[in-house]
Structures are given as C-alpha cells and as structure tokens.
Amino acid sequence: MIETVDLTKIFKIKRKEIKALDSVSINVEKGKIGALVGHNGAGKTTLLKILSTLVLPTSGDAFINGYSVTGEEKKVRENIGLVTVSERAFYYRLTALDNLIFFSSLQGLSLGDARKRANQLLDFVGLSEWKNVPYMKFSTGMQKKLALARALITDPPVLLMDEPTLGLDLVSAREFRATIRKLKKKNKTILLSSHYLREIEELADIIFLIKRGKIVASGTLDELKRMTGKVLEVITHEINNEIRKFVIYSTDKEYILRIPETEIDKVTVHYKEVEEKDPTLDDIYIHFVGEVEEDIGRGRSRPWRLRE
Incomplete structure (x- = not known):
C-alpha cells in the first residue's frame, strides 16, 4: 500500500x-x-x-x-x-x-x-x-x-x-x-x-x-467522468484566452472545442453546438488541470492537451 x-x-x-x-x-x-x-x-x-x-x-x-x-x-x-x-x-x-x-x-x-x-x-x-x-x-x-x-x-x-x-x-x-x-x-x-x-x-x-x-x-476513470459531466462539442469562428485550452482542432476560419457543460458559460463568443458526448480522459484533464503554458510561466502559448 x-x-x-x-x-x-x-x-x-x-x-x-x-x-x-x-x-x-x-x-x-x-x-x-x-x-x-x-x-x-x-x-x-x-x-x-x-x-x-x-x-x-x-x-x-x-x-x-x-x-x-x-x-x-x-x-x-x-x-x-x-x-x-x-x-x-x-x-x-x-x-x-x-x-x-x-x-x-x-x-x-x-x-x-x-x-x-x-x-x-x-x-x-x-x-x-x-x-x-x-x-x-x-x-x-x-x-x-x-x-x-x-x-x-x-x-x-x-x-x-x-x-x-x-x-x-x-x-x-x-x-x-x-x-x-x-x-x-x-x-x-x-x-x-x-x-x-x-x-x-x-x-x-x-x-x-x-x-x-x-x-x-x-x-477511478468512471468516477472522474461523473465529476466532469457531459461534454459539448462546439464550433466557433472566434477564440479567446478563456477557451483556448478546449480547442481540439482548428483551421484558418473555425475552431472546434470540447467543453464540459459545467464550463460552457466561459464561452463568451458566438458558437454553434454540434453534439453532446461523454468525457474522455483528455476532457477530464483539461477540465481539472489544463492550462495554457504561458499561464504557468513557460513563455509559450499552447493548450495542455496531452496525447500519445
């Protein structure tokens, strides 16, 4: 133990x-x-x-x-x-x-x-x-x-x-x-x-x-999923520092984000809701830990979205 x-x-x-x-x-x-x-x-x-x-x-x-x-x-x-x-x-x-x-x-x-x-x-x-x-x-x-x-x-x-x-x-x-x-x-x-x-x-x-x-x-993973709640996948044409960590894909014209329902009020830009999904461990990490590197003193600006 x-x-x-x-x-x-x-x-x-x-x-x-x-x-x-x-x-x-x-x-x-x-x-x-x-x-x-x-x-x-x-x-x-x-x-x-x-x-x-x-x-x-x-x-x-x-x-x-x-x-x-x-x-x-x-x-x-x-x-x-x-x-x-x-x-x-x-x-x-x-x-x-x-x-x-x-x-x-x-x-x-x-x-x-x-x-x-x-x-x-x-x-x-x-x-x-x-x-x-x-x-x-x-x-x-x-x-x-x-x-x-x-x-x-x-x-x-x-x-x-x-x-x-x-x-x-x-x-x-x-x-x-x-x-x-x-x-x-x-x-x-x-x-x-x-x-x-x-x-x-x-x-x-x-x-x-x-x-x-x-x-x-x-x-456990299931317990953390329940703590995080459902995740909304949304599309927006704007971005700001409050929601940057939720970005999972972007082009020159739009951003796709996965945001826990409990944090959807952080989206102050116009967006279109696409789908409601169960959270992955990526979503759980971003919800509880995710920061932008410049926020922790590393001088760069990218989300802490970790994948193998």
Missing part, C-alpha cells in the same frame, strides 16, 4: 520559496495501479522522490506498506523498487547481465545467486537476447526495461515509476505496459507518473490529477 498524509515540500532557491507539493494526500491500495497526471513541474517527480526516500518532505508524511518515509527509511527501501533512467543509472561499458549481477551483489546476493537472479529478470523483461550487449549500445526502450529489471532484484511489493514509457516508440511502449500488467497480476502495488493519457486509461485503477503541487481531483 502507498499512502501520503498532508505531504508538503518547499524548496528554497536563493531567497525564494517554491512549494513543489502542497498538502498532498493519496492512497493506492495493495495490488492496484495508481497514476499521477499533471503538467511538467506539477510535483509528480518530487512526490515519487519522497516516496523513495531520496528527498525529505517539509511536513506531512508518507507510508509504504505502513512504514514511514521520515522515520523508517531502511524499511521503506526494502519494500520499494524505483524505475527511472538517468545517464548514470548503469555502468555504460558493462553488459546488461554484468550490470544486474553487480546491483544484485549490492543487495547481498552471492555471486551465483546474483547471476541466477539477473538471468531470471532479463528473461522477464524480454532482454535475454541482449544480455551480453554493453549498456552503451542499448536503445531507450532497452534501458527502460533494464531499469525495471534492476528495480525487481529484491522482488519488492511496491514499484514507483517515473514516466516509464517516456521516449519509447509505440511497440516498445506497448511491451512495457504489458509488463506492468504482468506485475499487477503478481499483486504488486504500483504508482507511476505519465503524460500519456491513453496509457493511464489502459493501466490505472486510480488516477490523481495534480496541478501546481496540489491534488485537484482523484478517483
């Missing part, structure tokens, strides 16, 4: 305080997959770092299978596997097999057991064919699979994944999602962050929408 209680994190940069997380409380039950969804800088990675004991919270607490990240760090680390890829995640000149043997040895396995475990994991993630290939020659997809294999060395009950399919081609991403589903069948509890809404629809049992460090909505 994964739980956070009023988790807050404030970073001090020079003389400025930045609240990366603001009283975040979430719960992912045993054997379920939770997903964090939000724009870049919303706090997703900070939350995962706190859960993995890499960063301490400013206030509040978090628990992995009942163990506190602020007082029982060693127990927390024994219960988690962290899936992330950075330039220094593995030794570039070592093969996939040798990398896993090395990291297995650090977990206290004998050389024989480490080799056996490494081969088992390479087979599980589909890398057996490339086990003797140096890591430096691995594609991004292969690197992600090896990162997952390393996270599974001790067979932890909880897995934390920071954008596990980011940068993968469609086939590699599909294979990785299939592996995540296999892990769920093994009763693993998983919390992942992702920008790919179709991926979230496919995998998540519970979704947490995070905006500027706060959880603005959470629930």
